[in-house]
Amino acid sequence: MVKNWLVMETGPDGDRAPYRARVVSAGRHLPSKHLTTDELMATTRHRTHIDLERLTGIHERRVSTGEDDSYNLATAAALDCLQRSGQSADALDVVISCSITKFRDGLTQWLEPTMSIAVAHAIGATNAMTFDLSNACAGMLSAVTVLNNWIRQGLVERGLVVSGEYISQLGTNAALHVRNIMSRELASLTLGDAGAALLLERAPEGVKGISVAGFTTVADHSRLCLAYPSSGEPGARMFTKSRELQKVAIAATPVLLQEVLDAAGIAITDIDQVITHQTSARAVRKIMAGITEELGDGPRNDAVITVDRYGNTASTSHTVALIEEMEAGRIQPGETVALIALASGLEIGIVLLTVDEELLASHGHDH
Amino acid sequence: MGTIIDHQSFISHGWRTRHSALRLAVSASRTCLEAAGCPPNDVDLLINAGLYRDRNLGEPALAALIQEDIGANTEDPHPDTHGTFSFDLSNGVCGVLTALQIADGFLRAGTAQRVLVVASDANPGHGLSKDFPFAAAGGALLCRWSDDESGLGKVRWANFFDDAESYRSTVSVEKGRNVLRVEHSATADEQFAVAAAKVARECLDVASVDLADVDLVLAAPPHPDFTATLASHLGFPAQRICVAHDSRTHTAALIGALHEALSARRIQAGSNVLLLAAGAGITAGAALYRTPKHPIE
Numbered sequence: 001m002v003k004n005w006l007v008m009e010t011g012p013d014g015d016r017a018p019y020r021a022r023v024v025s026a027g028r029h030l031p032s033k034h035l036t037t038d039e040l041m042a043t044t045r046h047r048t049h050i051d052l053e054r055l056t057g058i059h060e061r062r063v064s065t066g067e068d069d070s071y072n073l074a075t076a077a078a079l080d081c082l083q084r085s086g087q088s089a090d091a092l093d094v095v096i097s098c099s100i101t102k103f104r105d106g107l108t109q110w111l112e113p114t115m116s117i118a119v120a121h122a123i124g125a126t127n128a129m130t131f132d133l134s135n136a137c138a139g140m141l142s143a144v145t146v147l148n149n150w151i152r153q154g155l156v157e158r159g160l161v162v163s164g165e166y167i168s169q170l171g172t173n174a175a176l177h178v179r180n181i182m183s184r185e186l187a188s189l190t191l192g193d194a195g196a197a198l199l200l201e202r203a204p205e206g207v208k209g210i211s212v213a214g215f216t217t218v219a220d221h222s223r224l225c226l227a228y229p230s231s232g233e234p235g236a237r238m239f240t241k242s243r244e245l246q247k248v249a250i251a252a253t254p255v256l257l258q259e260v261l262d263a264a265g266i267a268i269t270d271i272d273q274v275i276t277h278q279t280s281a282r283a284v285r286k287i288m289a290g291i292t293e294e295l296g297d298g299p300r301n302d303a304v305i306t307v308d309r310y311g312n313t314a315s316t317s318h319t320v321a322l323i324e325e326m327e328a329g330r331i332q333p334g335e336t337v338a339l340i341a342l343a344s345g346l347e348i349g350i351v352l353l354t355v356d357e358e359l360l361a362s363h364g365h366d367h
Numbered sequence: 368m369g370t371i372i373d374h375q376s377f378i379s380h381g382w383r384t385r386h387s388a389l390r391l392a393v394s395a396s397r398t399c400l401e402a403a404g405c406p407p408n409d410v411d412l413l414i415n416a417g418l419y420r421d422r423n424l425g426e427p428a429l430a431a432l433i434q435e436d437i438g439a440n441t442e443d444p445h446p447d448t449h450g451t452f453s454f455d456l457s458n459g460v461c462g463v464l465t466a467l468q469i470a471d472g473f474l475r476a477g478t479a480q481r482v483l484v485v486a487s488d489a490n491p492g493h494g495l496s497k498d499f500p501f502a503a504a505g506g507a508l509l510c511r512w513s514d515d516e517s518g519l520g521k522v523r524w525a526n527f528f529d530d531a532e533s534y535r536s537t538v539s540v541e542k543g544r545n546v547l548r549v550e551h552s553a554t555a556d557e558q559f560a561v562a563a564a565k566v567a568r569e570c571l572d573v574a575s576v577d578l579a580d581v582d583l584v585l586a587a588p589p590h591p592d593f594t595a596t597l598a599s600h601l602g603f604p605a606q607r608i609c610v611a612h613d614s615r616t617h618t619a620a621l622i623g624a625l626h627e628a629l630s631a632r633r634i635q636a637g638s639n640v641l642l643l644a645a646g647a648g649i650t651a652g653a654a655l656y657r658t659p660k661h662p663i664e
Contacts, residue, residue, distance in 0.1 A: 003447055003448050003449050004449060005444040005445065005446070005448065005449055005450040006444075006450065006452075007411050007412055007449070007450070007451075007452035007473070007478055007479055008478060009476060009478055016475075016476055016477050017476060100425060100426050101425075106539075107539065107540070108537050108538070108539040109425075109537060109538040109539070109545075110531075110535070110536075110537050111418055111419075111457065111536040111537065111538065111547075112418070112457075112459045112531075112534060112535060112536040112549075112646070112647035112648075113459070113531050113534065113535065113647040113648040113649075113650070114457060114458055114459070114647075114648065114650070117526055117528060117648045117650060120526065120528075121526075121528040121530075126526075128526075129524035129526070129652075130458075130524075130526060130648070130650065131456055131457070131458040131461075131462070131465045132456065132457040132458065133454060133455070133456045133457075134428050134454065134455040134456070134457060135427075135428045135430075135454040135455065136426045136427045136428060138454075142454050146469055146472070149472040149473055149476055149478065150472050152476065153472050153475050153476055155468075155471075155472055155475075215452040216440075216444060216450040216451065216452050217413075217430070217431050217434055217450070217451055217452055217453040217454075218441070218442075218443055218444065218450075219431050219432075219434040219435035219439070219440070219441040219451070219453065220435060220441040220442055220443070222427060222431040222432050222434070222435040223432070223435075225426065225427060226424065226426065226427070227424070227425040227426035228422050228423060228424055228425060229422075229423050229425065229495070229538050229545035230545060231544060231545065232543065232544075233540075234539075234540045234545070236425055236545075238426065248443065251443060252443055252444050255444045255445070255446070256444055343427070344426050344427035344431070345427040345428060345431035345453070346431075347427070347428075347431070347454075348444075
């Protein structure tokens with residue numbers, strides 16, 4: 001029996017799952033305020049001499065000026081997702097909230113009760129069990145992996161994965177402390193706010209849906225990115241060794257993607273779109289170049305980049321990008337999309353899904 | 368067929384661990400794995416359900432740090448062997464039951480062979496909390512799939528939304544510092560017990576099991592008022608409800624209850640046990656657990 005490094009469903013040969021899961025709809029909510037990188041860098045306390053836009057490719061990000069917190073962003077995205085699906089909230093069996101930030105009532109971080117019970121109540125999901133899952137920027141895809149497993153095993157029929165990231169305040173705090181390009185808070189300046197939600201349900205016979213979902217934690221690197229509540233300001237601060245994280249991600253991702261391709265019985269050239277975690281345009285391109293070099297070929301299209309418009313929106317980034325691509329008409333029905341999580345931990349996860357007509361139709365594309 | 372708990376461990380704080388949920392979790396995990404004769408590399412999935420941690424760490428998942436410190440497949444991915452997937456979940460005192468439910472899905476699928484569920488809490492230290500109410504304690508459960516009639520039944524959940532009136536914990540700025548605060552109402556335990564009794568009945572109804580056939584209830588939180596009200600509302604003898612020894616145990620309380628029951632030899636092979644937890648939200652969960660024929664350690 002082939003052993004996989006990833007914890008994932010074993011694919012067609014050893015499949016013990018009676019069902020498959022599909023993504024029915026995706027929702028997002030973006031704050032209305034655009035903050036350009038130039039505007040953000042103009043707020044730094046020290047003269048940093050950093051050309052952040054050139055380094056990261058981030059032109060602007062959306063930020064809440066206090067009108068939205070993690071709870072509002074998550075709730076708005078959940079409602080958007082449900083409205084697009086035409087599904088009633090009381091049909092949900094489970095609501096999983098996955099944000100890093102759990103700000104409610106301003107910059108108050110809530111540990112108990114869960115964010116998920118508050119969101120479930122706000123959207124009217126009265127029959128849903130609720131819990132929060134935390135896995136840094138891999139939170140949403142980790143929850144998709146758990147929910148995919150539950151749906152495949154018939155333990156639930158339908159569930160919502162949701163996240164609200166009011167995380168731009170880490171950038172506000174970092175602007176007070178960053179002195180030069182070597183600062184470990186540089187990554188905080190790339191962050192943007194967003195809410196995102198994915199509705200998963202049991203797929204009808206013949207619908208491909210999610211074919212593989214697998215994850216691993218490369219824990220030798222667990223201390224490369226650490227975030228704590230700030231001691232001097234409201235909100236939090238994050239300290240990252242970005243180059244080391246990126247180096248490991250570039251080296252490890254192709255090996256794991258090959259496992260997923262083998263499990264799905266496809267080649268890299270069968271993948272139409274790859275959406276990696278959006279940290280910087282340069283990082284996304286480097287990871288894709290690494291994949292192409294190691295696997296000898298690449299996916300059908302260039303890697304999706306939305307970080308230039310939205311910044312790094314933490315756990316919501318894949319959903320924000322997926323919706324962007326669907327609404328722009330760059331994803332066709334039947335296409336295979338690989339969502340690749342790369343997050344502090346070091347968490348690496350891959351979700352392989354086939355986008356169907358219903359999902360696209362919910363974003364205004366009638367094929 | 369079902370998910371069984373092969374081994375458990377539960378530890379209270381020592382001098383070195385009183386301010387470190389991480390050290391408590393690592394210590395509990397090591398103890399559990401050593402007792403099971405299970406090398407850390409055999410753990411496929413590590414779920415941490417603990418909440419109150421060193422310096423109120425927000426990222427990464429504490430589970431990743433636990434995985435590194437116990438040495439479970441920490442190195443970069445390589446072919447022909449398996450790695451470990453770690454993440455945190457939070458559901459307060461119900462977190463361990465939620466983690467068991469997630470473990471059950473992965474074990475059922477054959478996606479994981481061994482799952483380690485960990486929970487620990489400790490004062491975050493550095494003056495970052497105000498009147499921290501919980502004991503420094505940690506526990507671990509090593510789970511696997513069993514093909515006999517033992518194991519975890521379907522987990523039943525119910526929410527009774529109270530807009531955080533009964534129980535809340537937050538981190539917010541006070542006098543220029545972000546400080547953790549835990550607040551609860553005077554009637555919180557009573558409300559939790561009422562919710563727990565309701566979900567317990569639903570769980571038993573769904574499984575078509577009489578309350579009289581339940582040998583022992585393992586319950587959390589381990590508060591005397593909760594236990595007394597639960598016994599009364601459930602119509603079940605209080606002496607057959609087992610909770611963690613220290614009433615200040617929080618997320619690890621269900622593991623503490625199991626530890627207590629095993630230490631007192633209150634669980635036999637083939638016992639019908641009801642796992643029951645209720646906490647902030649209000650969220651309550653219940654599941655029947657038929658203990659394996661071999662003794663749990």
